[in-house]
Amino acid sequence: MTQTLIRTLAPFRADQVGSLLRPEAIKQTRVQRLSGLISPEQLRDVENQEIKRVVEKQKEIGLKAVTDGEFRRAFWHFDFLENLVGVEPHTPETGLVFHGVNTKPHGIKITGKLDFGNHPMLEHFKFVHALAEDHVAKMAIPSPNMLHARAKVEYEAYNDHELLLNDVAHAYQKAIQAFYEAGCRYLQLDDTSWAIFFSDEGHEKIKANGQDPEKLRALYARALNQAIENKPEDMIITMHICRGNFQSTYMSSGSYDGASETIFSELNVDGLFLEYDDERSGGFEPLRYVNRPDLQVVLGLVTSKFGELEDPDQIKRRIDEASKYLNLSQLCLSPQCGFASTEEGNLLTEMEQWAKLRHVIQIAEEVWN
Secondary structure (H helix, E strand, C coil), X not given: CCHHHCCCCCCCCECCCCCCCCCHHHHHHHHHHHCCCCCHHHHHHHHHHHHXXXXXXXHHHCXXXXXXXXXXXXXXXXXXXCCCEXXXXXXXXXXXXXXXXXXXXXXXXXXXXXXXXXXXXXXXXXXXXXXHCCCEEEEEEECCHHHHHHEEECCHHHHCHHHHHHHHHHHHHHHHHHHHHCCCCEEEEEECHHHHHCCHHHHHHHHHCCCCHHHHHHHHHHHHHHHHCCCCCCCEEEEEECCCCECCEXXXXXXXXXXXXXXXXXXXXXXXXEECCCHHHCCCHHHHXXXXXXXXXXXXXXXXXXXXXXXXXXXXXXXXXXXXXXXXXXXXXXXXXXXXXXXXXXXXXXXXXXXHXXXXXXXXXXXXX
16 A cells, blocks of 8 residues: 555544443442542542553554543443533433343433533543643544433423524534643544434334434534534544444444435534444445545444454455445544443453454554555
8 A cells, every 4th residue: 555545634544432441440439439438539540540551551552542431431422411501410210222231220401501611521631631642632522413312301492403403513612612722633523313314213213203304314414514613623523423332232223324415425524433343334335425535434344342353354355345435545444433332331351452452453554554
């Protein structure tokens, strides 16, 4: 391969989604904190030490973008969303339903006008940014559409879905600027809401909620583009599209065809992290709708759900297949998702997790260098 295929900007040829398996030290300390046995400061000290350790490990194995592993979160999305102005946590009767297992009951509700204020994750980012040094500190937060998809609405004005999405987009404009001022140049928006458009079952759920799938898809695209329209020029914003990731299970299935023109032709993100680790995601044909030479597509061909390493030749063949629809210069490689979208984590060991990430790096070096 030629030097033109080497990337020095995010997303990188070998990248990661962001969450990492929580070490036992953090799991035990969080239990102690919830039981009132230790102070918030004692929990933070343990988190700090473990984040320092995994940042160094990410550098050691060769990743260019490093994260804090989302070690301070219980859920990939609720922890961020419930700290927006106008949003509160609440406990529903049941957790989120996955294939054969449910999460613990936790949710969010909208109780007032949405805004972005003094959010605790700004300090979380500053901590990992200081550790990154000559690496890129990557921050992952839920997409603005996730608030609409997951929140119980108690604020009457937001029975108007368009108004809700408009206000959350404005809140995210403030959030993006705040993270930029904190030093963030690589921001990822995680989003499982698009998966509802990938199957007939998803369309029926939308209709059962009294909404039209096509209109909702257009609203989601507009909200996302509105949220990022004022981003600084030197800030990279990507989106990770997922079908669910909890204890090595999933929430939904279906190919990107159900929303392919919207996702690949209408969204103004700099890159897309796509789940492609098994047949539930369909083929690469939807990539033909990419209409921008500057859009990077990160193929999630390596699974984070199980420890067994994929055949590297098979991964290379799949990258070659994808390159029939999108130039190799616009493709990258990563796991399909993080390793711990919730604090429970997927069913593999930390050693297997690092082996997976090394596997991504080695394959990417052979393909693009």
